[in-house]
Amino acid sequence: MLSKVKSEALHVKPKVEATSFQSILLDDAKILMNVIDGLEEDAIVAFDTETTSLDAYNAKIVGFSFCVDEDMAYYVPISHNYLGVGEQISMEDAKKALIELLKHKIVGQNLKYDIAVVYNNFNLPRIDIYADTMILAWLLNPESSVGLDTLALRFFNHPMIKFKDVVQKGENFSTVPLDSACEYASEDAWMTLKLYHKLQEMLEPKLLILAREVEFPFIHTLLMMEKEGIxxxxxxxxxxxxxxxxxxxxxxxxxxxxxxxxxxxxxxxxxxxxxxxxxxxxxxxxxxxxxxxxxxxxxxxxxxxxxxxxxxxxxxxxxxxxxxxxxxxxxxxxxxxxxxHTSFMHTGTATGRLSSKEPNLQNIPVKTELGREVRGGFVAKDGCLLVGVDYSQIELRLLAHFSGDEAMLEAFNTHKDIHRQTALRLFGEAEADAKRGVAKSINFGLLYGMGPKKLSDTLGITTKEAKSYIDGYFATFPTVRKYLTSIEERAKEVGFVETLLGRKRYFDFENANGMQYAGYLREAVNTVFQGSAADLIKLSMNKIMATLVDDEAKLLLQIHDELIFEVKEEKAEAFAQSVKEVMEGIYALHIPLKVSIAIGKNWGELK
DNA sequence: TGTGATAGCTCG
DNA sequence: GTACGAGCTATCACAC
CATH class of the missing domain: 1.20.1060.10 (Taq DNA Polymerase; Chain T, domain 4)
Structure with missing residues (x-):
């Protein structure tokens, strides 16, 4: 039951600069519903769950916290489990409360986890995400640490209560006493709300738009993929x-x-x-x-x-x-x-790409015959086929788009084999086929900021020869050199680069030694292409996810420039075509985007 | 027995 | 001394 002090606290007006707050234990269903019913319709609600496991799909919910103003935060205990545990909210009442609570503007720190927990513990309809502080912090600086504890220290100089200090070794949150659970959990919700307002102030409009229109909806896209599994x-x-x-x-x-x-x-x-x-x-x-x-x-x-x-x-x-x-x-x-079920790390890279872990399904072998056999073990369920769609040469197409190089634009616009076309320009018609591999290595190297040393290693030639190839390339494609140099000059001048959709990555040139300096230049160049490609496939995935018809097709995996779906057999071909159309038309560039399709009973057949 | 660094390998 | 971005497994040295 709420104490008198706590009841009065419910009516305290929010202050502008709260430095401390009250944590309130909501262990009575009626009062819980009253609090939630009392929320303004458009209230921004920071939300957090406490569970038995870091793995969202095996986690049992233990309680949840929420915070609507920076004076107080609430904790709702549901299934703490120890001798002498106090009053708690039943699963049934918790569900009713969550249905109402989650109708508001929900803000969280890594909501992909909390929403998965809610979906798995209660059978709730789609929950809309208003904002995620982890993603906002990542957009602010994709190479900084985005954990709640770190952010609290960094932005508010506030040391958070440590999980380790609350949960005994070998135990999980269900054995934490209600009072310390309440302190710990409500602090998380409180800090999340504070961080949300702070990050909202700090981020430039372009990045807030990227967050709202791409990254926040993308949380739901990832959630669905992870839940489905392969x-x-x-x-x-x-x-x-x-x-x-x-x-x-x-x-x-x-x-x-x-x-x-x-x-x-x-x-x-x-x-x-x-x-x-x-x-x-x-x-x-x-x-x-x-x-x-x-x-x-x-x-x-x-x-x-x-x-x-x-x-x-x-x-x-x-x-x-x-x-x-x-x-x-x-x-x-x-x-x-x-x-x-892999775990896709939304904030796992400095470029905007995803990463995948436990298990990593983005590095399943493909390059050797034996390796490909591993892919054969990933199969479509009965009555379904796997559909693979793949953006072909997306990063090179982006180079053509950004640089505006006439020769490259022409090659792509007339649907030529880009590597052969490069070889043709560099070495002439007679050698075009023989030197296609060289051209391909150079084209790849451009996107990575290559030097002659690595190119010579790759091609098994002398450094001198490699240097002459590179010089030859830039003589033939002067616009490309100009553009790549302009990325570097701009990065040095402003200290960051931007992708197609305005995602940023910073470089500290001022405090770099020679080797770091050169490394930053390569990273700057590569980030533009890798990051812009990531932008495009995210747009596509969101759009496709929004149009998926129940049980006809599921998005299972993303491997950077490739998507894997599981589709009802009879729908597979038509579905693949419609996905291809979405992906090719996702963004108007100076070159066409090209998507290739593969269909099979298992992943090994998708080639 | 646990942890962090290193080497090596997989993918795009 | 310079080709980008990731994650996983095994060994080894060292601490407890």
């Missing part, structure tokens, strides 16, 4: 594991016998010892701690010892087994309907 074929991975285990065992024995030594093949230290000391092979590269044994080094040694090719093969197989096959097999067994 089906994996456990039996398939079981077989694959047996096969790789056998092959690994065989290779291991061959290598030991060829090297005349038994050692831990996974230890680069021990391998270096065997190769460069016992066998006396020439060491070409060093690491901080000893000999390098990476792929490039081993390839150099291929014709020097019979074991090398086996070691490379072993590396490939062991990687597949330990990083992909075993973890995916385990997940297939533990997840309902054998569907794995």
């Amino acid at each position: 089906k994996v074929d456990g039996a398939y991975f079981e077989t694959l594991l047996l096969r790789t285990d056998k092959a690994i065992e065989l290779l291991k024995n061959e290598i030991f016998s060829l090297c005349n030594a038994t050692f831990n093949l996974n230890s680069t230290q021990q391998l270096g010892n065997v190769l460069f000391e016992q066998l006396g092979l020439p060491a070409v590269k060093k690491t901080k701690t000893g000999y390098s044994t990476d792929e490039n080094v081993l390839k150099e040694l291929l014709d020097k010892h019979e074991s090398i090719s086996k070691i490379l093969e072993y590396r490939e197989l062991y990687k597949l087994k330990s990083t992909y096959i075993e973890p995916l097999l385990k997940l297939s067994k533990t997840s309902p309907e054998s569907r794995v």
Whole structure:
């Protein structure tokens, strides 16, 4: 029950600069509903959940907090579980309260998590997101830390109560006493509201628009993808594991016998010892701690010892087994309907891209035959097909768009093979096909701010030759050079770069040494393309998500320039076409956007 | 037994 | 000494 002081607190007028606040425990359903009914219709409500787990899909809700003015915040206990626990709100009443509360303008810190928790614990209809402070802070500076504790310190010099100080080791939030839970949880909601107002003031209008029109709706897009998950074929991975285990065992024995030594093949230290000391092979590269044994080094040694090719093969197989096959097999067994749910990190990169973790589904192998077999284990459910759509050469198209280079624009506008066209301009008709690979490497290199050293490594030529290729390129495409230089000049002048939609990334040139300085210039150039490509696919994903018809098609994955859907078999072809149209028409540029389509029963077939 | 750094590999 | 952006696994050294 509320104390008298707390009841009076309900009527305190908000102050402009609150430095402290009251935390109020709402443990009576009637009073809870009264508080919520008393909110202004257009009130901005900071909202936070407390749960039993960081994993939103296994988390049971323990309570929630909210804050509407900076004088006080409320905590609603639902399922704390310890001997002698006080009054709490039933799940049924909590649901009723949440339905009303979440009709307001909801602000949160990482709302993707809290909304997933609410969806999973109560079967609520779509919750609209008003703002997310984590995303606002990320847009303000995508390389800064965006955790609530850090932001509270940074913007208000306020040390937050630490989770560790509230929750005993090995326990979860359900065992936290109601009074300390109330203090902790309401502080989160209170700080979130303060941060919202602060960030609202600090962000320029362009970034607030990007937030409202792209990033906030995108939270819902990600939520739906994560919730859906993708089906994996456990039996398939079981077989694959047996096969790789056998092959690994065989290779291991061959290598030991060829090297005349038994050692831990996974230890680069021990391998270096065997190769460069016992066998006396020439060491070409060093690491901080000893000999390098990476792929490039081993390839150099291929014709020097019979074991090398086996070691490379072993590396490939062991990687597949330990990083992909075993973890995916385990997940297939533990997840309902054998569907794995990645976690997309909305604020995970400095460029605007997503990242994916636990498991990372954005780096599933594709480049080798064996690697592609892993993709075969990602399947469509019965009656469905996987549809893959892919923006082709989106970053290079953006280079053509931004630079306005006539030759590049022409190549794209007449739907030519861009790499061959580049080779044609550089080397002439006779050599165009032979030098396509060189042109492709240069085109890629441009987007990364390459130097002759790396290009020569990539192409297996001398640094001198690489330099002449690059010089030749810029002589042929002077507009491209001018544009790339202008990115660098502008970055040095203002200290940041911007993407197509105005996303920013800052560089501290003033406090950089030579190497950092050069690194910043490369990052500045690359961010424009990588970040603008990220902008475009986010626009597409939001638009597609808004038009998805129930159960006919689901968006499952994004892999930077590619989307994977699960679609009813009979709808797959038409659906793919409609998605292609949306994606190609998502933004008017000086070049056409091109999307390619692939359809199959599993991910391995999508090529 | 746990943690952080390092090396190496996967993807776009 | 210079090609961008990510995450995961294993080893190793060191602390407790």
